[in-house]
Each structure stands twice: as structure tokens, then as C-alpha cells.
Amino acid sequence: MKYSSIFSVVASLVFSPGVVLAEGHSVSVQGPDGSSRKFSLETLDNLPQTSFETSTIWTDGVVAFSGVSLSAILDEAGFSGAIVRMSALNDYSVDFPMAEIGKDYPIVATRMNGTEMPVRDKGPYWMVFPYDADPSYRTKTAYARSVWQLSKLLVIK
């Protein structure tokens, strides 16, 4: 166990230095007043974790996601407003009315099948719903709100 974890760290350092992981990346949450707060992987890991298994239209088979629910992050940030504008690394953005955000879902996933996600595979942060749990999560709107490579949450009044 110990060796394998050491080995994996060494291997990741030696064989895949170009693979950009979560370190260095964070989700910035900006309030309506202009103030903002950054949520790093560490910060997120310290918040209450939510996990579920589901299939998605972008992946093969059933996968397990874990992370922090959107409502928990917004609570933690302490901003309130009408809409959350979610932006991705490629500047894709979509608006999410605050009233429609569930208590548990969606989550900002930090891990898929227990591993962090590289940018090359929609990481490091991915907004996901438990699509199999409810047909309402398999709508166009839900798919549009499933922002991957999430980088910023802007709360608008």
C-alpha cells in the first residue's frame, strides 16, 4: 500500500509531468458585490462529500462520482442571488437559476471512479447530476448545466 502510493506519485512525476491535475486549478466563486473566493481541491475535500454512481451520455458504462454539492459550495461562499453563472476553462458558460439548485445535486465532482480527473478528460472539476436516478436529470437543460472543466461560479442578483 505504502509502496504503491509512493510508486504512483513517483510514476506520475516521472512519466506524466504534462498531465495537468487539480493542483494549480481551483474553482473561483464570485459574489454579486464583486468579492470572490477560491475553492482549491483541498478546500473542496474538506467540505461535506456527496457521491453516487450513474451512467452518463459522455462516458461508457456506470461510473462513480464524488465531490461537493453545488448548494454546499454556495453556502460555504456565503453569497446569495438569483442566478449562478457557471463558466468552464474554454469560456463556455451557462446560467443556473438559484431556485432550481437541489439540496444534494448537482455536485461539483472532484473524482471519477475514485481518481482525480485531468483536464484532458473533463477535469479537474465537473458539474454532474445523478442522471440515472431521475428522468428530470436526463433533459437538455440538465445536460447543458453539466459543465465540465468548471472554473468559475458567478452569483448574480
Add this chain to the structure above:
Amino acid sequence: MIKRFAIYGAISGLTILLILLWSGLPGQLRAILIAETDDTQWTVFQLETEFANLSVALAQAENAPAPDSSALRFRTDITLSRVNLVTKGLGRDLWVESPEAREIIARLEGFTRASTALIDKLGDLSKQDIVRLSALTNSLRPDVRRLAILGVTLGTEAKEAERVAFANQLRGVGFLAIVLIAGIVGALLFLDRLLVRARSKDDALRATADRLSSTVTASLDGIVISNQAGEVIEFNEAAVGIFGWSRVEILGQKMSATFVPQHHRSAHESGMERYLSTGDPHVIDAGRIELSALRKSGEEFPIELNITSTQRDGEKVFIAYIRDISERKINEQKLVEARDRAERADKAKSQFLTVMSHEMRTPLNGILGVLDLLKTTPLDKKQQRFVQVAAASGEILLENVNEALDITRIESGVMSLSPDEFSLRATVQRVADVLRTLADEKGLSLEVDIDTSMNGSFFGDGSRINQILTNLIGNAIKFTDEGGVTVAVEGIHGPETTLVRIKVRDTGNGIPADKFEAIFEDFVALARSEGRQNRGDGLGLSISRKIARLMDGDLKVDSHNGDGSTFTLSVPLLRVATEFSETQPEARHVSSEIIKSVLIVEDNAINRSVLREMLTGFGHAVTEADNGLEGFKKAQGTKFDLIIMDISMPFMDGIEATRRIRQGNGPNAQTYILGLTAHGREEYRSKSKTAGMDGFCTKPLRLSELKLTLSGIRENDRSGTSLEDPIALEVIDDLRKALGDTKTQQTANRFFAELKEGLGALAQKSPTTEATVISEMVHKLRGSAGLLGLQSVENALDRASSIEKTEDYLAALKQAQTEADAAAVAIKSFLSPSDG
């Protein structure tokens, strides 16, 4: 009922189908709403955008002095993350159907491997790396562009197919819904019609019930309805009228305590019980029956009853239709009594006539017999005339009595026919020949025209036809003063029978049309309107018609007043194909010359003495017996030459006596037995023949008839006259019957005078030179001789006409004269010897 089930079934089926189709709809609807593939298209566009972004970033880095490796790596990672989207998940499924897309994706995967190898190197990217990455990126841009377009196309197609399927299903559901609605509407209409019909039926039922109750009330027949206990529960107006109880009085009362008569009550109760326990109906449903019932007043009366049973409110009730038939019964009784009275009266009349005619004939027998005998005694002219008048009156009286008896016998059905084979031609000819004398006397012609097809033999009662014809031709002569009488015989030939039609036409005064039927009625029905005798005065025509009808024929008259009358007798007769050749028992021949001893068996003393006088007058020895038994006894002891046997006698009748005499080897087993019977008892003829009688005579036995019979006995056959006989006595007898003794004698006298004159004239002729004249003269004389049955004269004349030698010719003429003289003597003795 079946129709209704079919409709319900169809609606249920449609509903189930609709539910099944509809249950598929939400799924499809969800599929459309979820639109998972939509996102794929969006992803493909993103891929193209990212390739463009990467291309731009790489181009800038190529020209920059110190390119930012990490920024290029970041940009490349983002692009590669988009490539993942089209190679995995739903994105990959989109391309399965398109080989072109799969090829592009294979190249994209190649790009991923190549670019990953470049950017995953340690340290900064060299200029060369950047240029290579840029070239890789740019080379794939057209493919990415193509993939984006393909994505749109494929996605749209998939979408379209889904939409079409959905639309089809929607259409199906819609169609089914329409059908279902139509079906429901139809079912509603049907149910509505059922409802309407049920309502109208209900109305009709109610109307029927109303009508029924009014029918019961208004019925002319009494209607009484009772329950199982026999209590009256309905009693209509007519029943009130019949029985006398009012409705209020009788409702709830037991039938057995009210209108069922006392003596029927126990039977009524047990009948009800039996029916209720066994269901075995006796009176119920048995149709109309007649019973008696009791009125309130206690009077019992006959009713006609018809009981039916039915269910009412779950209980059996009995409905009785009752008709008071007391009046009808009384009328019926009256009718029966009237009929019986009429029958009794009719019977009494017939009996009276029969008895009377018998009672009258017995003394007539004596009178006529004695008168005959009286004529044989020496009388002066005056006495002769008196005797003649008395005899003629007696004969008329006898004829009337005979006719009356005939009528009675026909009406009471006693008269029967004795059909036998006979020659119609001979019968007609004989009657005409007999009556020609009468016609000649009045200067009338009598012509007979018999169709040649009627020459054969027929089977029928010839003597009855003879009787009718004698009456018809006799009448025709009697009522014609000028002209003549024609008898025409013809027939319509069927397969076996011939409808014989004999027309007797005269040229007399004729008969008015309104009397056509009256002349056939019994003389008692006609009133004499003038002094002159009319047709129908006697019973002749009435009897003739009755006999004709008895033979299944008829007798009709057609006449024009002043232009004569035609009587037509039509009778169906069986034709006989072959000659009658039945072998008859050898006849017993008796010659009058050899008759010496005669046994008379007759119960009536007067008749016996008359007969004895006649026979002793002929020179016979007579023995008498006054009944059959005594006659038989006497016949056992002595041999007789002739036995004259009355048929109806006390102790033993003539038939039985004859049978006994014929049995065994008594002395008289072969003796000629002559039967005697009352007139109109022809039915005894065959019986007596079977018993063994040889001849048959009808009372009263006249002297001439007895003589004829005695002389005819030698050849016990009417037609079998011997050639040697000077005269055929039965021809004279026929004449006598038609004309009477006196006229017959006159006719004979006239002929003998004519013959004498004729023979004298013939003697002057020469047979060698005047043969034709002789032949004509002889022919005329021969005809007259034939009419009188003078066969010996005929034969002599025949010989004379065929001889050429003069002396032989004269000898023949002389012979004819001799024969004629002998015949004259014979006729004179046959008829009343003193007369004429």
C-alpha cells in the same frame, strides 16, 4: 341480446387497444423531451471550435519568441477532452451507422496519440514540436468540420425517425380513439333504441292488459276466474247474468258452495285436488265440454264450459268461459222430436201404403181370377159387357196399386235391381214392336233408330229399362194425336261403360216448361185442371225417373208447347264384350199336354180356390196344401207333374219347401216348381231360383198368364220359343200387358182378316212372273205376323216367297192359311176365349 354483447365486446376491445397504445406514448414523449443526442451535436461543434482555438494558439506560438508551453499544453488538453466526447458514450453510438464518420474518428484517435506523445514530453516545447503540432491540428480541421456536419445530419435523421414513429403512434391512437368514439356513439344509439322499444313494448303490454280486462268485463260469455282454493276471484257481467249472483256476493266464495250443482260437488273437489297434486287435467284445457250448473235461484241448467289454467302472481288460477245453453238444448230437443215425428209419419205412410196395397191385392186377386173364370162360362152379350167392364176396372185398380207399391218400395229403398246381361237393341225393339199396334190404331208412326254401336250386350236390369220404355213410349202414343213417335238410341262410350241415351220424341201438344218437374211428381201432388187426362196423372213417370236414378241415370224432359216433347233416359251401363255363355242347369221340360196332376201350395184360401178352378178348367187334377210344410209332406207321398208354390207362407215358406223337395230322392225332386209371389217381391226371384224353383209368377195370377206359363214351361226360357210353336205366346202376352186382352184380340182379328185377304190376292199372282210383287206383299204380311209372334205363319210365307213352282207356291199359301187358323185358335184361347 347477441348484438348487444357484440357491441359491448367491440367497445371493450377498442378501449384495451387504446390503453395499450397510449401507454407507449409517455415513453416516446420522454425520449423526445430528453433528447440525449442533441447534446452530441453540440459536442461536435465544440470539437470544431476547440480545434480552431488550438490552431490559432499554435500559430501565435510559432511566431512568438518564447512560447508558453503550459498554455499550449492546456489548450491541447481541452481539445483532446473534446475528442473523448465523440469517441465515448452516446457520442460514439451516433457514428455507428456511418462508415465515413468512423474513418474520421479513427483519424482523430490517431491525432490524440500523436499530439499526446508531443505534449507529454518533459520540459518546454521546442519550436519544432509546435510546428508539428500545428501541422497535425490543421490537417485534421477539415475532418472535424466534416464530422460536425455529419453529426448534424445523422442526429437530424435519428430525430426524424423518432418523430415519424411518434406521429404514427399518435395517428394510430387518434384513429382508434375516433373508432372508439364512433362505437360508443353507436352503442348509445342502439341502447337508446332498445330503450324506446322496451318502452313501446311496455305501453303495448299495458294496453293489452287494459284491453284484456275490458274484454273480460264486456265478454258475452260468462267468465269466472278462481284461485287454487276454488274461490272465485273474478266474475264478469255476463256471468252475473247467467248465474244470478252479483259480483260482490260471489267474490271470495267457493265455486263448490255456489254454482256447482250438489251432485257434482264431490267430483269437482276431488278433480281440483287431483289436478293440483298430479297436474293431470280432466276438465281443464279439455276444450268445450257440456256440464250442468246451478243458478242462484236453485235452478239447474246446462252450460257449455271451457276451462284453462294460467299463472297469476306466481299462483295457478283457473279461467272458465261459460255459456248458458239451456235454450239451445231446448231447441235441439224440439228439433229431434220434430225429426222423429216426421220420420214416424213417413214410415207410417209407407207402411200404410204397403199394407194397403197388399190388402187390396189379395181381394183383387180373387175378383180378377173369378172374372177370368166367369168369362169362360156361357154369357149373353150384356153379361159379357158387364164382365169386361168389371175386369177392365179391376185391372186399372191393380195397376194403381202396383204403382203405389213401386213408389213406396223405391222410396223406402227396398227396391233393388237385378242386373244381368241383356241386349238393349232387342229390348227397345220388343217394346216398340208391342206398342206399334197402339200407334197404328191412332194412325201414328213409330220409328226406332238404334245406333249401330249399341248392338252389343250390356249388363244391367233390362226388365227395368223395359218398364221405363213401355211407360215413355206408351205415354208418347197416348198424348199424340197426329204425327208420330221416334225412339232414338245412342250412347257415349267410356272405357268400360256406355252412357246409354234413349230419346222418345213425340209430336203431341208438348208440355209447358213450368210443368217439366211436376210431371215427374207423384200423382197425389197434381190437381186435375181439366177433364182430360194429363201426363203425370199416374205414377208411371215418377216411377220411371226413380228407377232411372236408382240405376245412376236420369230421366228428363224437354218440350216446346205445341211442338211435341222429348223424354231422354240416360243410364250408364257396363258393356259385355263376349257372348253370355254361362252354363245353366238343364231345364226341366214339361209340356202342358202331359201335365196331369198339379200340387197347389198356397195359404190364401180364395187364391187357392181360384187357381184350382182355372187348373181344373184346363183339365188338370189338383191337390192343395195350405202351407209349405204340408206341401212338402204331400210332395213326399205323391208324384206331381207340376207344383205351384206360394213363396210367403206360415210354418214353412215356399223357398224352404222347395229346397226340401229338391233335396234327396223324393218323387218330386225333378218336378217343375212354379213360384208365386206378391207383386214387387222380385228380390225373391234369385232366392227361389237358388232353392230350385223353375219358374216364377207374380200375383194376381191371371188365367191367360197361367196358360202362357203352362205352355211356356216346355222351354223354361222366355226367348227360347220353338220353331214348331204356332205362336210365340210371350209376344202375345207382352201385347196383352200393353193393350189389354180386348185390344190384343182385336189386333189379332184385324191381322187374320188382312192375311186372309192378302193370301187370296197372292194366290192370283204367278210366282214365275210376278216374284217382285209377291215378295213385297209377303214382306208386308210377314211383318204383321212377326208383330204377333206368329212364327209358323211367317215360316210358311217365307217358303211361299222362295218357291217358283206354282202348285208348291199355292200349297205354301194354303199352309200359311192353315197355320194362321191354328194360331187364331191359340190366341183366342190364350186371351179370354169368350171375348170377341
